[in-house]
Amino acid sequence: MSKYLLRRTLTSIPVLAGISAVLFTILALAPGDPFEELATNPNVPAEVRMNLRAKFGLDDPLPLRYARWVVSMMRGDWGFSFVSRVNVDTLILQRLPTTLFVLGSALVLAILIAIPIGTYSALRPYSIFDQAATTLAFIGFSLPTFFTGLLFILLFSIHLDWLPFIYRADISATGWRWYWEHVRQAIMPVAVLGLFQAASMTRFMRAAVLDVIRLEYVNTARAKGLSEGVTLVKHVVRNALIPVVTLVALQIPNIFGGAIVTEQIFRVPGIGSLLIASILANDTPVVMAVTFIFSCLVVASNLAADLLYGWLDPRISYR
Amino acid sequence: MAARVASRTVRGDLAVAASEPSSSLWRETGRRFRRHRLAVIGTVVLLAMVVAVLAGPLVWRHPINAIDFKAKLKAPSWSHPLGTDDLGQDILARMLYGGRISLAVGIAAMLIAISIGTAIGATSGYVGGVLDHTLMRVTDMFLSLPGLPLLLLIVYLFRDALRKALGPEVGVFILIVAVIGGLRWMPVARLVRAQFLSLREKEFVESARSLGAPPLRQVIRHILPNSMGPVIVAGTIDVAAAIIAESTLSFLGLGFPPDIPTWGRILYDAKDNLDFAPHWAIFPGTAIFLTVLSINYIGDGLRDALDPRKVLGK
Numbered sequence: 001m002s003k004y005l006l007r008r009t010l011t012s013i014p015v016l017a018g019i020s021a022v023l024f025t026i027l028a029l030a031p032g033d034p035f036e037e038l039a040t041n042p043n044v045p046a047e048v049r050m051n052l053r054a055k056f057g058l059d060d061p062l063p064l065r066y067a068r069w070v071v072s073m074m075r076g077d078w079g080f081s082f083v084s085r086v087n088v089d090t091l092i093l094q095r096l097p098t099t100l101f102v103l104g105s106a107l108v109l110a111i112l113i114a115i116p117i118g119t120y121s122a123l124r125p126y127s128i129f130d131q132a133a134t135t136l137a138f139i140g141f142s143l144p145t146f147f148t149g150l151l152f153i154l155l156f157s158i159h160l161d162w163l164p165f166i167y168r169a170d171i172s173a174t175g176w177r178w179y180w181e182h183v184r185q186a187i188m189p190v191a192v193l194g195l196f197q198a199a200s201m202t203r204f205m206r207a208a209v210l211d212v213i214r215l216e217y218v219n220t221a222r223a224k225g226l227s228e229g230v231t232l233v234k235h236v237v238r239n240a241l242i243p244v245v246t247l248v249a250l251q252i253p254n255i256f257g258g259a260i261v262t263e264q265i266f267r268v269p270g271i272g273s274l275l276i277a278s279i280l281a282n283d284t285p286v287v288m289a290v291t292f293i294f295s296c297l298v299v300a301s302n303l304a305a306d307l308l309y310g311w312l313d314p315r316i317s318y319r
Numbered sequence: 320m321a322a323r324v325a326s327r328t329v330r331g332d333l334a335v336a337a338s339e340p341s342s343s344l345w346r347e348t349g350r351r352f353r354r355h356r357l358a359v360i361g362t363v364v365l366l367a368m369v370v371a372v373l374a375g376p377l378v379w380r381h382p383i384n385a386i387d388f389k390a391k392l393k394a395p396s397w398s399h400p401l402g403t404d405d406l407g408q409d410i411l412a413r414m415l416y417g418g419r420i421s422l423a424v425g426i427a428a429m430l431i432a433i434s435i436g437t438a439i440g441a442t443s444g445y446v447g448g449v450l451d452h453t454l455m456r457v458t459d460m461f462l463s464l465p466g467l468p469l470l471l472l473i474v475y476l477f478r479d480a481l482r483k484a485l486g487p488e489v490g491v492f493i494l495i496v497a498v499i500g501g502l503r504w505m506p507v508a509r510l511v512r513a514q515f516l517s518l519r520e521k522e523f524v525e526s527a528r529s530l531g532a533p534p535l536r537q538v539i540r541h542i543l544p545n546s547m548g549p550v551i552v553a554g555t556i557d558v559a560a561a562i563i564a565e566s567t568l569s570f571l572g573l574g575f576p577p578d579i580p581t582w583g584r585i586l587y588d589a590k591d592n593l594d595f596a597p598h599w600a601i602f603p604g605t606a607i608f609l610t611v612l613s614i615n616y617i618g619d620g621l622r623d624a625l626d627p628r629k630v631l632g633k
Contacts, residue, residue, distance in 0.1 A: 018460040023472070030476035138619075142612035144563045146570045146583075147604035150590055154601075158594045250462065257467030261567055265590070275468060276571055279475045291472045294465035302463055 004316075008306045012299050019295045020073070024066050027288060073292070079285035083278070088289045092271060096293070098167075099270030102189050103259055109194030110201055117198075118205025119237055122213060133202060140199025145258040149192045149265035156188060163188055167268040189266045193258050197251070204247045208240035242312050249305035256294050351624040358620020361613035368610055372418035381412040383580060395598055402598040404588060414603055417580040421562055421607070424496055424581075428561035431500025433554045436507025437543075443508065444515025445538055455512070462505045467567065473498050474573050487576055495574060499564045507553050514546030548625035555618035559611045566607050582607045 060068075072078075078088040121130040157165040167185050212218065213236055221231045260272035267273065271290050278286035309316045353359055386406045395402045400411050443454040474494060481490035518524060519542060527541050566583030568574035570590075575581050577588065582603040589600035 015460055015463055018457075019464060022460075022464065023469075026469075026473060026476065030480075138615060139612065142559070142615050143608050144566060144604075144611070146567060146586065147608060150586070150593060150600050150604060154593055154597055158597075253462075253464065253466045256465050257567065260467055260471075261570070264571060275471065276573075279471055279573060287472060287475060291465065291468045294468040295463070298463050298465050 004310055005307065008303055012303050016296065016299055017070075019299070020070060020292065021066065023288065023292060023295070024069055027284075028062055028065070078289045081278075081283055081286050083281045083283045083286075088285050091274065091286065092289060092293060095269060095271045095274050098268060099259060099263065099272060102186065102193065102262070102268060102270060103255070105186065105190045106193035106197060106259075107255075109190060110197035113194070113198040114201035114205050115237065115241075118202040119209050119232070119240075121202070121206045122209035125210060130206075134206070137199045137202045140195055141203075143196070145192055145196050145261045146265060148196065149188070149262060152188050152192060153265070165266060167266050185266075189262045189268055192265075193255070193262050196258055197248075197255060200251060201244065201248060204244045205240065208243045209236060211243075212236050212240045238312060242309060245305050245308050245312065249302055252301045252305075253298050256297065348624045352620050355616075355620035355623055357616045358623075361616035361620070364609060365613040365617065368418065368606070368613075369422065372415055372422060375415035375418075376412070379412055379415060381409040383412045383416045384408060384578065402596065402602075404585075404592075404596070404599050410585070410599060410602060413580040413585060414582065414606060417582055417585060417603075418606065420492070420575065420579055420581045421565060421583070422610070424492070424499070424565040425558040425562035427496040428499040428503065428564070429554050429557040431496065432503040432557050432561075433507055433550060434504075435501065436504035436553075437511050437550060439504065440508035440511025441515055441538060441543065444512035445519060445534070445542070451512075454508075458505045458508050461502070464502065466502050467564075470498055470502065470564065470568065471571070471573060474568065478573075488579060491575055491579075495565055495568060496561075499561045503557055503560060507550055507557075510549045510553055511546055514549065515542055518542045518545055552618055552622045552625060555614060555621055559614040559618070562607065562610060562614075 076089055078092070080086075081088055081091055084091055117133050121127075121133045124130055153165045156163045164185050165188065167189065218231060218235055221235045222228075226235075256272075259270070260275060262268065263270045263272035264276050271293060275287060275290040275294075277283075278290065386408060402410050404410060404413075439454055439458065443451045477494055478491065481494050484490060485493065519537075524537060524541050527537050532540070565574060565581065566586070569581050569583030570587045572587050575584050577584065585603040586600055586607075589596065589603070593600055
């Protein structure tokens with residue numbers, strides 16, 4: 001298993017290198033000067049701008065600039081935010097936990113909804129329950145997250161006045177109240193993201209269980225006297241999860257897209273809303289760094305999916 | 320009734336001769352598609368939308384940017400069937416006009432995605448070897464690119480330059496369509512490659528090869544038409560995904576400028592007035608939702624209709 005883990009980790013390095021090359025090429029091809037903001041700012045003298053250009057070697061050939069960029073990224077020198085006046089890595093480290101908390105809770109919610117419903121639908125295909133679940137799943141992944149978010153605000157914040165629609169990092173309450181306020185403000189963003197993921201996951205799960213349930217080893221498990229519950233959990237669901245993990249892993253980039261939108265709607269102070277704010281403020285170092293962080297998150301979750309395969313199907317890790 | 324007539328003609332064709340295999344194949348597919356009730360409803364809804372955005376502005380001749388502060392943020396009424404926004408502009412007129420752009424972006428981005436995906440998948444599957452390996456690694460890498468952040472980054476970096484070069488409307492349209500299409504070709508490439516790998520070993524391709532058909536003819540006349548089934552399904556779903564991508568960009572305020580009211584852009588303007596004017600957000604949001612839902616159901620129906628395993632079963 002540890003050898004498999006090591007091999008998988010090593011194969012994600014060229015992927016990260018490729019992604020960083022793509023990002024860097026896009027930035028290099030883009031018209032305009034990264035220090036344009038400084039040029040129009042009367043408080044910054046021209047020699048400072050020239051020094052900065054020299055420091056970052058903007059007039060060097062492309063491969064050299066790319067190599068230098070990679071080295072400084074790896075050393076943790078991510079640049080300086082023009083707008084917030086702090087180092088980019090500090091800014092991102094402040095914001096990242098919130099994003100991971102919302103994304104993680106949404107994923108847990110999606111799994112808790114999708115696996116039972118998808119399995120139950122597949123056990124009784126074309127029943128009323130299955131048809132209702134399939135229809136809801138179709139509606140769920142056809143509703144874009146930005147519209148679900150607005151509908152939730154309209155219903156739960158404006159109409160019913162149950163939940164706050166602005167996510168605050170600085171809640172003044174203490175003790176249990178502090179936790180309660182945090183949970184309350186996280187409900188809507190987590191629900192929007194979680195339900196969106198659950199919709200497609202339910203469909204994958206239903207299809208996968210339908211494929212598995214007819215197989216011989218399920219009959220064998222029943223025939224040797226295992227209870228229905230054990231058969232279902234240990235033999236059907238576990239094997240059905242393998243293709244589901246593949247499909248969910250392919251969806252991960254979309255999920256991060258949904259996270260940006262949700263953070264923007266509910267003003268969650270995570271890296272998604274940081275990305276939008278930096279784009280609107282022309283804060284190029286932050287934009288680049290956040291995009292790169294999102295790429296790292298995608299690669300990391302693909303790695304996690306690979307590890308999950310190894311656990312679900314031990315044969316994979318021995319190959 | 321239509322279904323019965325169609326099936327009778329199919330049987331008639333088969334009885335006469337298999338002289339026109341392609342037309343009866345498509346008729347057969349159409350017959351199976353019509354059995355998927357929700358897919359048919361989806362087709363009707365989508366066609367109604369297309370007719371509405373194409374012919375609507377000719378019927379509902381309200382200017383999209385006539386500002387009328389006396390009628391601002393009004394709920395739906397006879398003079399403004401879908402209400403007005405904060406400048407008193409008619410939302411129906413704006414949605415009909417913006418819908419053209421939203422749908423056009425979806426279709427154009429899908430065409431780009433399918434063209435790139437088919438070209439790469441076909442090359443990879445037909446040529447094989449090192450080229451196949453390289454192209455598939457590139458595909459895998461593109462699959463792990465974070466779509467929306469990258470889309471935002473590219474739009475952010477290139478928007479001003481393209482706007483200056485080609486004008487605000489055309490520049491932004493080309494940029495958005497190219498980037499959405501350029502980031503969505505990977506599933507198509509994988510599907511086409513898989514089809515090519517199995518089809519190029521089939522007897523009919525072998526016979527074409529032994530009759531002396533050059534590689535390009537083998538690909539275009541024999542392999543490609545037979546591998547189009549999954550591509551059509553993927554392309555349908557891609558239209559929906561591209562419409563959502565454009566709406567998301569516009570919703571974040573980074574897509575089309577305010578004078579091009581795509582559905583996502585109207586939502587962006589509406590989101591801060593949710594408490595006084597919910598209709599302003601609900602109508603464009605519902606339009607996006609209905610379009611995407613219809614397209615997804617059509618895709619589902621096509622998947623059933625084009626699945627060769629079902630031909631023998633029914």
